[in-house]
Amino acid sequence: MPRTGPGTAAKRTLVWLGVLTALLATLLGAGAHWSTASWSPRLALDLEGGTQMILAPRVQDGSEITPEQLDQAVEIIRQRVDGSGVAEAEISTQSGQNVIVSLPGTPDAQTRDLIQASAQMEFRPVLTGGPGQAAAAETPTPEDQLPTPAAEPQNASDPNWITPELYKEFEALNCLDPAALEPAEEPAPADEPMVACEPDTQGKYILGPVEVPGTDISTASYGLERSQGGQTLNSWAVNIDFNDEATETFREVTERLYAFGQGDPRNQFAIVLDGQIVSAPTTNAVIPDGNPSISGSFTEESAAALAEQLKYGALPISFEIQSEQQISATLGADQLRVGLIAGLIGLLLVAAYSMFQYRLLGLVTIASLVVAGVLTYLAICILGWTENYRLSLAGVAGLIVAIGQTADSFIVYFERIRDELREGRGLISAVENGWRRAKRTVLASKAVNLLAALVLFFVAVGNVRGFAFTLGLTAIADLIVVFLFTHPVLRLLARTKFFGEGHPWSGLDPSRLGGIPLYRGAGRLRQPGEGTVKPVAVARTKNKGATAEAERRLTIAERRRAEQQKALAGRTGSSQKETNE
């Protein structure tokens, strides 16, 4: 075997494929050992059991939702679900308009309501505040010392809002208990006071009625604080922009709060989202222009987070359940088992058919399918680890359907080789020529497959995505296998005696393929012109009546002869060399 040439190149390619596979396997192995990767694919809810809800966000004024609003919607739901203590929930968007929530098990009514509830942001004045822990059970404020309203409250900051019941509730509230930090299921009535925690500072407050609803926020942003002289300071601030109506209200509110002076809790107002206090800044000035700025010990991140949350206020999104599925783990396991059995049987049928059609060449198909399968499996496991990709039932269907589509690449290739053999080429050149032509076809047709997978993936609704994903993945695996495995293996096989001499069982027996081999192995070369007379003669005698038919065949024979002579002239040297290997 020479140092260079197709045989060596083929071996080198196979080594590269081995390296690629080993790298993927090592990556996954390392991930499984040191990280959260697993040697089996992660399963989607329809296989694992659980609940999947597809929610359509609805903006209150009925306008279309923008991608940015959708991201906020996801963020809102994520906070709510995380807050409700459901582990391993997955929340994602789909085709730019829906939010998909996947939860293990069956969620209770509370969690469901919570997920659907619309986010409500509101500005309330602080009546009083305190550290977050509950007053010790033995020492609540004695009944007779509880604050009692002396009169009807005059404004939202009036301490007369505080009833004994409200105060007891305030005392009992323990903001250090995670349960207290769950988003409220029922929003507190806007015209009544409420108690609430501020999770960030673990403080708790009694708040007056709503003064400005969050919907009055036009927008919110964050940036570096500016001094009164307009100089940029080195601290972060969050800027709110109110609409016209709220500008007036907010001026009145800040006038009143500012008058309480520093140190009085009533100087503060609280920004409440989903029943939790996002921030409770103090009032340092009367804000006449509706553009308050909240400053404090913000980092860039915390300022960004607050600005983002304030935008929720401008966007009261509610969610409508579009579809909800609670899949029992048993059913999921059944479906997976049936899917796998069906896949296996499908694979066996394809293997049997390939053997039937292509004899031992069918083994190359099977081996190629196995390699494609291994690569796909590794890819799915790795993606499950790094991208949290989960294999769904539709994904399994995609994998099974892909068996046929992957095998087609080999069929296209094999048929091309057979065509070349029919033209009278030797196997080695038939493999090379056939590959040159098949390569283009395979690339073009796989491009169509990939295109379909991409389109399906991006406009997908429901469980289409998993299907599209595996279709795309297998199309890529197929390309890798055809280029790095099937073709090199055929190049090598073409050099074996069994295939090279066209053993009847090889599937490449030239006599059966009607080609008279130019090169017949064992160093024998057909003389130019030899054997080409016969088909012409046969054609003439068999089909006397059909002149056009005979004409056609005659021209084929002519063309073939010409081609063979040309090929022979160009190839004798290399054939000789190959013969002598």
Place this chain on the structure above:
Amino acid sequence: MSRTNFATFGNELYSGKRSYPFVARRNLWFLIAGIALLISIIIPVVKGGFNLGIDFRGGSEFTVSSTQDRDPAIGERAVTDVVPEAVPRVTNIAGDTMRVQTERLSDDETLSVRDNLAGGYGVGEDQVTSSYVGPTWGEDVSRQALIGFGVFVLLAAILMALYFRTWKMAVAAMAALVVVMVVTAGLYSLSNFEVTPSAIIGFLTILSYALYDTVVVFDKIRENTSDMKTSTERTFAEQVNLAVNQTLVRSINTSVVAILPVASILFIGAFVLGAGTLQDLSLALFIGIILGTLGTIFIAAPLYAALRLNEPELKEQEEKVLARRSLAAASA
């Protein structure tokens, strides 16, 4: 057909010894396709549409798996006990799986029905799957499917026009594709198969398969017709026809290989699980793969030939071929 025969069959097709007149009889195929199209459009109109699955109608659905009992009355009672005015549809979908469909139930009702079903059929609660579909979900699915269809056809047409460097191939391929889609839809309507989102995925996948198949055959056509300007061997139509015949073995093998796994899902799924993602997907694919292959052979390729036959260059070439033939015939 034994292998030897099949290989011989392939050889004869390749050499042109055996040749099916796909292009020559094109008007017949177009007529058949036209009739099929017409019927496929008329049937849904006359029947008043498709048998839409619950995802399009909205409603609640329960699936009870691994039950010994297959009495629909249990399922009906389980629902009417909770919602007396409901009219549930209870079916034994396959093997030991029961399906209960009803109008949309509230959360509490859903939970009660679930408990009733688990109790009634004597299975654990974890063997009852429930799903709820909102009223607008079906519209979403349909709209996205239509967008997907549009985007894919457009992109695929551009891709093909670029790859083959002729818009006529793209047009021929797309026409065949439309026929395949419409006839598949017609078959769905005729046979009353349930249209579910999974069936729609299958539908969209047919697009991919049908085009894939067309690309392979067109690639061979392009190869065969690349020297049309200089060759006087065959007319353009004959050359296209030869290409289709030469790839016929590939088309048959590909279809068989693609159909085998799909059929495997279809039949195993049908006997064990009944309707579901796998089943609906594979049914649409099963029909689509067969139609897709037929569409390429009988519509796309002949249509492409028909589209180009009137090009002056090709007409001229055809005259040359015929002239040479009559000359050869005269001298023979």
